[in-house]
Amino acid sequence: MADIDDTVIRTVPRQLLVGGEWVDATGGATFEVRNPADDRVLTTVADASPADGERALAAAAEAQREWRTTEPRLRGEILRSAFELLTERADDFARLMTLEMGKTLAEARGEVTYGAEFFRWFSEEAVRVHGRYSPAPAGNTRLITMKGPVGPTLMITPWNFPLAMGTRKIGPAIAAGCTMVVKPAAETPLTMLALAGLLEEVGLPAGVLNVVTTTDSGGVCEPLIRDSRLRKLTFTGSTAVGKVLVAQASDQLLRVSMELGGNAPFVVFDDADLDAAVDGAMLAKMRNIGEACTSANRFLIHESVAEEFSSRLAERMGALQVGDGTADGVDVGPLITEKARTGVHELVQDAVSGGARALVGGQVPEGPGHFYPPTVLVDVPASARVFREEIFGPVAPVSTFRDEDEAVRRANDTEYGLVAYVFTRDHARVLRVSEALEFGMVGVNTGIVSNPAAPFGGVKHSGFGREGGFEGIEEYLETKYVGSAL
Numbered sequence: 001m002a003d004i005d006d007t008v009i010r011t012v013p014r015q016l017l018v019g020g021e022w023v024d025a026t027g028g029a030t031f032e033v034r035n036p037a038d039d040r041v042l043t044t045v046a047d048a049s050p051a052d053g054e055r056a057l058a059a060a061a062e063a064q065r066e067w068r069t070t071e072p073r074l075r076g077e078i079l080r081s082a083f084e085l086l087t088e089r090a091d092d093f094a095r096l097m098t099l100e101m102g103k104t105l106a107e108a109r110g111e112v113t114y115g116a117e118f119f120r121w122f123s124e125e126a127v128r129v130h131g132r133y134s135p136a137p138a139g140n141t142r143l144i145t146m147k148g149p150v151g152p153t154l155m156i157t158p159w160n161f162p163l164a165m166g167t168r169k170i171g172p173a174i175a176a177g178c179t180m181v182v183k184p185a186a187e188t189p190l191t192m193l194a195l196a197g198l199l200e201e202v203g204l205p206a207g208v209l210n211v212v213t214t215t216d217s218g219g220v221c222e223p224l225i226r227d228s229r230l231r232k233l234t235f236t237g238s239t240a241v242g243k244v245l246v247a248q249a250s251d252q253l254l255r256v257s258m259e260l261g262g263n264a265p266f267v268v269f270d271d272a273d274l275d276a277a278v279d280g281a282m283l284a285k286m287r288n289i290g291e292a293c294t295s296a297n298r299f300l301i302h303e304s305v306a307e308e309f310s311s312r313l314a315e316r317m318g319a320l321q322v323g324d325g326t327a328d329g330v331d332v333g334p335l336i337t338e339k340a341r342t343g344v345h346e347l348v349q350d351a352v353s354g355g356a357r358a359l360v361g362g363q364v365p366e367g368p369g370h371f372y373p374p375t376v377l378v379d380v381p382a383s384a385r386v387f388r389e390e391i392f393g394p395v396a397p398v399s400t401f402r403d404e405d406e407a408v409r410r411a412n413d414t415e416y417g418l419v420a421y422v423f424t425r426d427h428a429r430v431l432r433v434s435e436a437l438e439f440g441m442v443g444v445n446t447g448i449v450s451n452p453a454a455p456f457g458g459v460k461h462s463g464f465g466r467e468g469g470f471e472g473i474e475e476y477l478e479t480k481y482v483g484s485a486l
Helices: 001-008 052-068 073-087 090-101 105-125 164-176 190-202 217-225 239-252 274-289 308-316 336-351 404-412 428-438 471-475
Strands: 017-018 021-023 028-033 039-044 132-136 141-149 153-156 182-183 210-213 233-235 255-259 263-268 296-302 357-360 373-377 395-402 419-423 441-444 478-486
Touching: 001 039, 001 090, 017 052, 017 190, 028 052, 028 164, 039 190, 052 182, 052 210, 052 217, 073 090, 073 105, 073 164, 073 190, 090 105, 090 190, 105 164, 105 419, 153 217, 164 182, 164 190, 164 233, 164 471, 182 395, 190 210, 217 239, 217 419, 233 239, 233 471, 239 255, 263 274, 274 296, 274 308, 274 419, 296 308, 296 404, 308 373, 308 395, 336 357, 336 373, 336 395, 357 478, 395 404, 404 428, 419 428, 428 441, 471 478
Parallel strands: 153 182, 153 233, 182 210, 233 255, 263 296, 263 419, 296 395, 373 395, 419 441
Antiparallel strands: 017 021, 017 210, 028 039, 132 141, 141 478, 357 373
């Protein structure tokens, strides 16, 4: 396995991509990329300075002039070729993600499939950017609307889905005719560097995609956000960081899209199919080790089925095998950092100190790596931090409700509004509850809502803007109105 891992890593560029050239960071600065399963150093990559970021933006601004006029069919064909090559190299990309992020190979392969679909979807949308023509109500002029690219875009992507969160932004930007500066998370830069290399191979012109890896995210990104050449900012990450970025973006009145934190309720009514509910809970909670903004964060279960649901969920969670994600038979890999594991355990301890019981898990294992066992908590007090804060780990806190009104009220009792999950066999209730829930997405009798053909995004403190679906490309387009006299 070590030989395979070394081969995969050696194929990845480790410099900055600026204007079509792979270049060292200023002064040759680098930083280490580590494997969270054993904390070993995988490799080193360039550590960009603010000056390097400025060079990348200059390259994007220069390339924008020609790229915006490139025929949509060509942009679509580049994306289609990228989809095909990414699919062909799925195993290599999956192993790379597992090494730097920790998720199992099976999950990583799933991410490659999901991430590649954004390239395929937006390859088809590139030729479907429409304007309109109509007579004015008075009849004496004609109203014409046109759509064009927003322009150079800064993309800040997270560590938890290092491929898919990149393709979800890069795909529509290419389709719309926007150039980009991408700043991937310092924990997982290798996947984005490999993706940039792949896009070069399929013919993406120099300067359209620029990649800056850095440990100084604020120092590199803030000057770009305040630069008049930048026209859009898109960020996936925490709400706290998102608020800072939005404030910075206000100086230039940038187009902004933010996919931020979540606190997803998982609501099971008394008429639900419990087999389906437990299956859905495993998907909604354990996808990506629980390190997902869409992860079920609060389990609100009708009091008549709570004991059986909790028991069955604990049995399923306890049967999962924890270990290095590259190993056969492993279901749950390590969390991204020791800090992340400490934060998850503190939430569990807070709940237990308030009277909660762990049906399974709840203890930090010995040995190397940032592992945390799948955990189910019951009798969790309403005041517990685990109900208010995003867990980002394999912990499922359970509480009960009595009726539909209480379930909806408690589900909405959060500053976040990304996704909610509802399990019921009552179709009228599906409509009532879906309309009442204050979330950008609702999963009904399913534990997964993400789909490249659907608009992904939240409300309230979970952000604004949509990625994917027909709406996704609109985030990268401006509307121009032309009034023409007869």
